[in-house]
Amino acid sequence: MKILKDISLFREVFQTIILGIAIFVILQVTIQPYKVEGSSMQPTMNSGDFVLVNKLIYWKLPFYESISSKFVFHPPRRGELVIFDYPYDNSRKFVKRVLAGPGDTLEIKEGIVVVNSEVINEPYVYHRSKESYRPITIPRDSYFVLGDNRKNSLDSRSFGLVSSKNILGKALISYWPISNLAGDLR
16 A cells, blocks of 8 residues: 555656646746846836746748748737847847838838838837938848837847847736736837
């Protein structure tokens, strides 16, 4: 009897460990915390805020050429907040807002963003810059991203387009400080 109880206890402990490892792996593949550094996304996010990143939403299927069918769920959309590897240093992660994607034509006229000849309503912009940016058609697998604090943001105006390969995920919710939980990241 004692041997059966020991085997049963061992099996229970083993199953619990395997379940814990499985949950850990699933979370590492799908959700990841990210710490915001800098003021480029104010007022939406502040330096020191922590956000959860959905890494699964932009998951890409290998060997698919069509941009629309490459993503399991959907590609990054205009207005979404994305976390990506800084193009010149993959050890640095940035968070910015997608303003234009593949096939879009973007222009900035005295701080006003125009995509496909349509002025983009941006109520989230803080300290709008008055600079202009010549029209550019976004190539396949690339995105034009901007910080919400336009006067204090290192973004596509400086480092160019962001490749879809560098996009790690979508910012879902700010969970720290706790007061941010009531707000939505839009």
